[in-house]
Amino acid sequence: MSYKIPFSGRAHKYTDDEKEIILKAIDDAVPLTQGRYQKEFEEKFASYIGTKYAFALNNATAALELSAQLCQFKDGDQFICPSHTFTASAYPFIKKGARPVWADIDKDTRVVTLESIKRCVTKNTKAIVVVHLYGFIIPEIEDIANFAKENGIFLIEDVAQAMGTEIDEKKAGTFGDFGVFSFHSHKNITTLGEGGMLIVKDKKFADILPMLRHNGHLAWNIQRENYWTPAMGNVDLPQLNGEYLMPNNYCLGEVECALGIKLLDRLDEINKQKRARAIKFINKLVQYDILEFHKEDSLKHNYHLLVAYVKDGKRDIFMQKMSEEKSIQCVVQYYPLNRYDFYKKLGFGYANCKNTDDFFDNMVSFPFHHMMSDDEYEYLLTSTIEVLKEI
Amino acid sequence: MSYKIPFSGRAHKYTDDEKEIILKAIDDAVPLTQGRYQKEFEEKFASYIGTKYAFALNNATAALELSAQLCQFKDGDQFICPSHTFTASAYPFIKKGARPVWADIDKDTRVVTLESIKRCVTKNTKAIVVVHLYGFIIPEIEDIANFAKENGIFLIEDVAQAMGTEIDEKKAGTFGDFGVFSFHSHKNITTLGEGGMLIVKDKKFADILPMLRHNGHLAWNIQRENYWTPAMGNVDLPQLNGEYLMPNNYCLGEVECALGIKLLDRLDEINKQKRARAIKFINKLVQYDILEFHKEDSLKHNYHLLVAYVKDGKRDIFMQKMSEEKSIQCVVQYYPLNRYDFYKKLGFGYANCKNTDDFFDNMVSFPFHHMMSDDEYEYLLTSTIEVLKEI
Numbered sequence: 001m002s003y004k005i006p007f008s009g010r011a012h013k014y015t016d017d018e019k020e021i022i023l024k025a026i027d028d029a030v031p032l033t034q035g036r037y038q039k040e041f042e043e044k045f046a047s048y049i050g051t052k053y054a055f056a057l058n059n060a061t062a063a064l065e066l067s068a069q070l071c072q073f074k075d076g077d078q079f080i081c082p083s084h085t086f087t088a089s090a091y092p093f094i095k096k097g098a099r100p101v102w103a104d105i106d107k108d109t110r111v112v113t114l115e116s117i118k119r120c121v122t123k124n125t126k127a128i129v130v131v132h133l134y135g136f137i138i139p140e141i142e143d144i145a146n147f148a149k150e151n152g153i154f155l156i157e158d159v160a161q162a163m164g165t166e167i168d169e170k171k172a173g174t175f176g177d178f179g180v181f182s183f184h185s186h187k188n189i190t191t192l193g194e195g196g197m198l199i200v201k202d203k204k205f206a207d208i209l210p211m212l213r214h215n216g217h218l219a220w221n222i223q224r225e226n227y228w229t230p231a232m233g234n235v236d237l238p239q240l241n242g243e244y245l246m247p248n249n250y251c252l253g254e255v256e257c258a259l260g261i262k263l264l265d266r267l268d269e270i271n272k273q274k275r276a277r278a279i280k281f282i283n284k285l286v287q288y289d290i291l292e293f294h295k296e297d298s299l300k301h302n303y304h305l306l307v308a309y310v311k312d313g314k315r316d317i318f319m320q321k322m323s324e325e326k327s328i329q330c331v332v333q334y335y336p337l338n339r340y341d342f343y344k345k346l347g348f349g350y351a352n353c354k355n356t357d358d359f360f361d362n363m364v365s366f367p368f369h370h371m372m373s374d375d376e377y378e379y380l381l382t383s384t385i386e387v388l389k390e391i
Numbered sequence: 392m393s394y395k396i397p398f399s400g401r402a403h404k405y406t407d408d409e410k411e412i413i414l415k416a417i418d419d420a421v422p423l424t425q426g427r428y429q430k431e432f433e434e435k436f437a438s439y440i441g442t443k444y445a446f447a448l449n450n451a452t453a454a455l456e457l458s459a460q461l462c463q464f465k466d467g468d469q470f471i472c473p474s475h476t477f478t479a480s481a482y483p484f485i486k487k488g489a490r491p492v493w494a495d496i497d498k499d500t501r502v503v504t505l506e507s508i509k510r511c512v513t514k515n516t517k518a519i520v521v522v523h524l525y526g527f528i529i530p531e532i533e534d535i536a537n538f539a540k541e542n543g544i545f546l547i548e549d550v551a552q553a554m555g556t557e558i559d560e561k562k563a564g565t566f567g568d569f570g571v572f573s574f575h576s577h578k579n580i581t582t583l584g585e586g587g588m589l590i591v592k593d594k595k596f597a598d599i600l601p602m603l604r605h606n607g608h609l610a611w612n613i614q615r616e617n618y619w620t621p622a623m624g625n626v627d628l629p630q631l632n633g634e635y636l637m638p639n640n641y642c643l644g645e646v647e648c649a650l651g652i653k654l655l656d657r658l659d660e661i662n663k664q665k666r667a668r669a670i671k672f673i674n675k676l677v678q679y680d681i682l683e684f685h686k687e688d689s690l691k692h693n694y695h696l697l698v699a700y701v702k703d704g705k706r707d708i709f710m711q712k713m714s715e716e717k718s719i720q721c722v723v724q725y726y727p728l729n730r731y732d733f734y735k736k737l738g739f740g741y742a743n744c745k746n747t748d749d750f751f752d753n754m755v756s757f758p759f760h761h762m763m764s765d766d767e768y769e770y771l772l773t774s775t776i777e778v779l780k781e782i
Contacts, residue, residue: 009422019417023410031400032576032584058449058585061606061640087626088606088640095637185423185644192583193423193644194449215452215479216733228710231726235478235733244736246486249452249479253576253584256644319619335622342607342626345635 004327005376008369010185010193012270018262022192025258034214037257042197048264049171051179051199053206055213056257060160060182061088062250063198064129066212067156067178068096069245070205071127079127080120082112083336084356089131089158090337094346098126102338102351105133109294110307110359114140114147127154130176132162133334135188135274135304136296137172145175156180160196161304163188164271177201183256188270188304188370189263191256208238208245216247270370271302277377278303278368284381288388290314291364306368307333314391315362321390322364326383331365395718396767399760401576401584403661409653413583416649425605428648433588439655440562442570442590444597446604447648451551451573452479453641454589455520457603458547458569459487460636461596462518470518471511473503474727475747480522480549481728485737489517493729493742496524500685501698501750505531505538518545521567523553524725526579526665526695527687528563536566547571551587552695554579555662568592574647579661579695579761580654582647599629599636607638661761662693668768669694669759675772679779681705682755697759698724706753708782713755717774722756 014022029035038056046054057063071079071093079093083102090100101120103112111133128148130138138144141157148155155176159165163181165172173179183195200206211218216235224230238245275297282293292309294301310318315332322328337343338351351357366380405413420426429447437445448454462470462484470484474493481491492511494503502524519539521529529535532548539546546567550556554572556563564570574586591597602609607626615621629636666688673684683700685692701709706723713719728734729742757771 009426010420014417019414022413022417026405026410026413026583029401029584032581035400059640059642065640087608091607091638190423192417192646193420194642216482217478226707226710227714228721228723229707230730232722232724235726235728235731237733237736247482249450251450251585253647255583316617316620319617323618330619331623332619333623335626337626339621340626342628345628 003329005329005367005372005380007329007331007367008371010369010371011187011190012370018259021258021262022255025255029254029258032255033251033253035254037254037261038252041257041260044261044264045197046199049173049179049199051174053200055198055209056252056260057196057198057213057250058252059194060180060184060196061092062248063180063196064088064156064158065092065095065248066198066209066250067180068092068098069212070178070240071096071098071154072241072243073097073126076124077126078122078124079129080117080125081129082131082133082356083338083351083353084110084334084360085131085133085158085337086160086334087337087340087342089129091342093127093129100348101125102353104353104355105359107355107359109136109139110134111136111138114143117144118147121151125153127156129156129158131158132165132172134307135162135165135302136294137162137165137167137300139167141167141172141175148176154178160184160187162302164267165302166299173199183260188274188302189267191252191260191263195252195256195260204240208240211236211238212245212247213250214247215249274303274368274370275301278306281306281381285384285388288385290388290391303368305333305365307363307365309359310362310364313362315364317391318387319364321387322383326387328380328383329367332360332363333365334360336360394720396720396758396763396771398720398722398758399762401760401762402578402581403761409650412649412653413646416646420645420649423646424642424644426645428645428652429643432648432651435652435655436588437590440564440570440590442565444591444594446589446600447643447651448587448589448604448641449643450585451571451575451587452483453639454571454587455479455547455549456483456486456639457589457600457641458571459483459489460603461569461631462487462489462545463632463634464488464517467515468517469513469515470520471508471516472520473522473524473747474729474742474744475501475725475751476522476524476549476728477551477725478728478731478733480520482733484518484520491739492516493744495744495746496750498746498750500527500530501525502527502529505534508535509538512542516544518547520547520549522549523556523563525698526553526556526693527685528553528556528558528691530558532558532563532566539567545569551575551578553693555658556693557690564590574651579665579693580658582643582651582654586643586647586651595631599631602627602629603636603638604641605638606640665694665759665761666692669697672697672772676775676779679776681779681782694759696724696756698754698756700750701753701755704753705782706755709778710755712778712781713774717778719771719774720758723751723754724756725751727751
C-alpha cells in the first residue's frame, strides 16, 4: 500500500554540501576503510559528545555487542533492560551469556526510572541497559549512573535515538560506562543508512577496542629491522582482566565517516527543527485530551519520534481512520520484547511491566521524518485534528 | 614514509557512471538500508555467479561468521584451513567452537590441494575452508567439493580475492556449501570500502539467513486484522536442525548495494585488465629466474594480487632495494596464521606446512592496484628489472 504520508524508513535528505563531501571522499579516501576519516570522525564525535574515547562502527548493534562482550558475563549473570525498546538493545547481552530482567517504563516519559530499575536488581545483576527512547534523555540518568557505580554494575546507555540530548550540559551517553549511538537510516543523522559509534570511559576498554573491532589487528610492539618482518602487522588476542576476548569485524567505511564528520555540524539544527515541529504539534492538539503526548521543550528531547498514548481504547480506530481516510501511516512501537516469539523461546517471556504493556497497547507513533515537507506536516496536523473530532 | 608506488589500500577509482549511481541512490533510496537495491544486488550477483541464494552483508568476515554459525559445531569438532591466508578466513570458525587443522599450500600455485587437505582430515573434521588466494581458483576445487560431500563435511569457499574466476564455466564459490565474497577496499571491486556477499546451496540455510543477518526480524506468518497488530513485524529465533541460532546485525547499506549492482558490469573487465598486466609483467621478467611467478593466462586467475617467490634467499635484499632505491612498497603476505600471537595463545600454533613457511619467508607481493597508472606500471616493471640486475 502506498501512503500519502508513509512512516518513512529514512529520516533525512542530504544537502549539496554533504553530497560534495561524499564525492570528495569517494575520490580521495585511500584506503576506503580504517583511514583518516574514521579517526577524524571519532575525534569530532568525542568532542561533540564530551568524552574521550569514541569508536566508529558499522552499526549500533555492533556497539551493543561490544559492550556486552566487555561486560564479561559469567554463568548466572543478569542484565536489566526495558522491554519497551528495539530488540538489538537486549539480544547481544543474551548472546554473551546474561539473562534479561525486564524493567518497566514510566507512564508519562516512556523511559525507565531509578525505581523501576531498582525493582529488578538482584545479587546477579551485572549490567543495566537504559534506553533514551524516542529521543528523550532519561531524567534520572545521573542517579542511575551513581547507583550502578555504587553497586559495581555496568551501565550501558543506548543513545541510538537520543543523540545530542543533554541534562545540565552533559550529553546522553556520557553518564554510563558505555554509550551507544546509531547512524541508521531512521536516525536524526544517518551515515548512508548504516553506522554506529561506541564511547567508553575506561581506558582498559579503549585500549583493546580497535582490535575487537578489526579482526585482532594491531601494530607490532617490537623494534623491527624491516617493515615486512616478521609480518606487515600483528594479529593478537585481546585480553581483559586475565581473559581472552575474540575479535570481530565491525568496521565502518571511510565515505560514511567523512559524511558523519559533516553531519555532526547539522545534528543540533535537525534536533531543533524536529523539537519545534513536535512542540507545535502537541500545542495545536492540546484541547484533544484523548491524545497524551510527552512534552519537553528543551535539549532533553530531540523528538526523534513523536508518540502519544490514545485514551479510552481508541487507538485502533484512530490508526484505522488515519490510514484509511487520510492515507497516513502511523505505526505502533515498541512491542514489549518479552512478547516476541524470540524471547519467549529463550525463556524470557515474563515481565512485570504494566506501564509498558499499557503504553504499547494504546500508543501511536506518527510519521515524523525530518525530510517531511512543511505541506506534509500541515496535512498530518490537520488530518489528525479531523480524525480526533470524529472519534 | 611516502612511496612513489605505495602498496595501495584501495584497488580502484569509480567511473562517472558509478558516481552517478551513488548520487542517485543517495537521493532515492528509502529506506537507506534493507531495501530494493539490496534485493536487486543479490539477484544480479546470484545470476552472475551462477547460483540461487545470495545475501549481501556488511563485510566478508560476516559471511564467514554466518558460515561458521550454520556449521553448528559441537565440542571436539575440527575445521581444516590453510594457514596461508588472512586471519578472518579462520577465526570465525574458532569463535563458533571448532579447532583448526592447518593445511599446507602447493609450492607453485600457493593454494591448497586435495592431497594437502586429506592429510588433515580426522574423524572430527566438520568443515573445510579453502581460499582461492591471490585471485586463483583452486584447480582441484571440484574434487575437493566431491570429497567433502562424500564425507559429510561442510565446504566453505573463501572467494574474497577470486571473484569472477572460473573452471569450465563454473565460478569460484559455487562448488562448496558456502561461497564467501568481499567488496573490501582492496578487492577488485569495492562497495565504498566495506561489503560482502554470502552464497549458499541449501534452502534450509537460505530460509533463515535474512533473520540471522538482520536481528531476527521477519514478517508475521499469521493473518492480521491491522498492519500494526500484534506488532509491525515479528522477531523470532531462527532454528536449524532442532537448535536455535542467535541473530546478528550484518546489514549492508542501500548505496553500497546500488553501487555493487553497477560494479558487477565492470568486474570482468577489471579482472581482464589485471590479468593482462600480470601476464605482461611475468613475461617481461622471464629471463630473471630468481623470481618465480605463478602464470595462468585464463579465467582461472584474476590476479587480484601479483606475487612471486624470490629464490636464493634474496627476498629481503630485493624488498630493501625496491623500497629504498625505487620507492616502491612491496609487501609480504600472508603470515602463516599459526605464527601469529593470536593463534599461539589459543593453542593453535602448530602447523606442518613447510611449503607455506617456505613461501612466506621468501615471497614478495608487488603493488598491483587497478588504479595504478600505465606510467606507474611501467616504472614498477623497469624498476623491478633494474633491481633484479643488481642482486
